[in-house]
Amino acid sequence: MSRSAPDPSRAWQLLVKFFFAQREHLPARGEAFELSPVQCHVLHLIEPERPMAMGRLAETLGCDASNITGLVDRLEDRGLVQRQPSPEDRRIKVIRLTPTGSRVRTQLLRHVTSSARPLSRLSAADQRALIRILERLVDEQ
Amino acid sequence: MSRSAPDPSRAWQLLVKFFFAQREHLPARGEAFELSPVQCHVLHLIEPERPMAMGRLAETLGCDASNITGLVDRLEDRGLVQRQPSPEDRRIKVIRLTPTGSRVRTQLLRHVTSSARPLSRLSAADQRALIRILERLVDEQ
DNA sequence: TATTGTTATACTCTATAACTATA
């Protein structure tokens, strides 16, 4: 194994390649639930009993706020989430999972486990290392 | 550190979360080049002097073949790639980088390096570990 | 007949800009 300085761009390229290559198997596609990748991601992000303001959602998704309106519209039409005006600041609307949304979220997370085959092929040590590194990356920003 | 069996779905969740969280910084967005994420990915995938059939591109991107037509149309309109009918099988068209496309690809890869800051924050050992694990994942499918 | 790529269609995601309601 090389001990020379690692190349961060190499990791980026691999991450992008892996992510795109796995999209078809990626539970985030949520084909079984007829949900788009972004819709799945939103369902991951909003935990039951922990509603999120629409603006916060835009920040987290890294997209313009105007997109959230349609995104939430579609999720609301399907009965997965609900808009609630914030009592403190009536400009703000928070998004809350409905009981159905909460149930679908649980199924989705369960589905992830059964579809994570390529990751399961890693050794236990590698899986632990990957999780540790990713946790560091996700928390650190 | 826990020694219990690692949870592959945890790694998936983290990967998805990380990927979405980083999209705004992700060079794959290629804002500097006015390229969409998928267009950037195609430019990564097609190496200079190694043209790729449209069908192969659809497979690699994991999308329906009908999308490739428009995708390649837009790249062709911008002078980044060229369609060439295959001499052996005239149903097949291969996509080749133009000199401009090749140049943009190089700039894009260079841009990756300078934007990979969140990954640079990892220790050298973690970076090496991440690259090793990802290489295993990408090759293993 | 089967395969490669295209076209037509419809929907989702995305950004920008102008707008409304609230602070």
Added chain:
DNA sequence: TATAGTTATAGAGTATAACAATA
């Protein structure tokens, strides 16, 4: 004035289905 969310608009990505050219 500034902020949160909406609307209008335009363009890109995506899937399905029907099609043409080629094998």
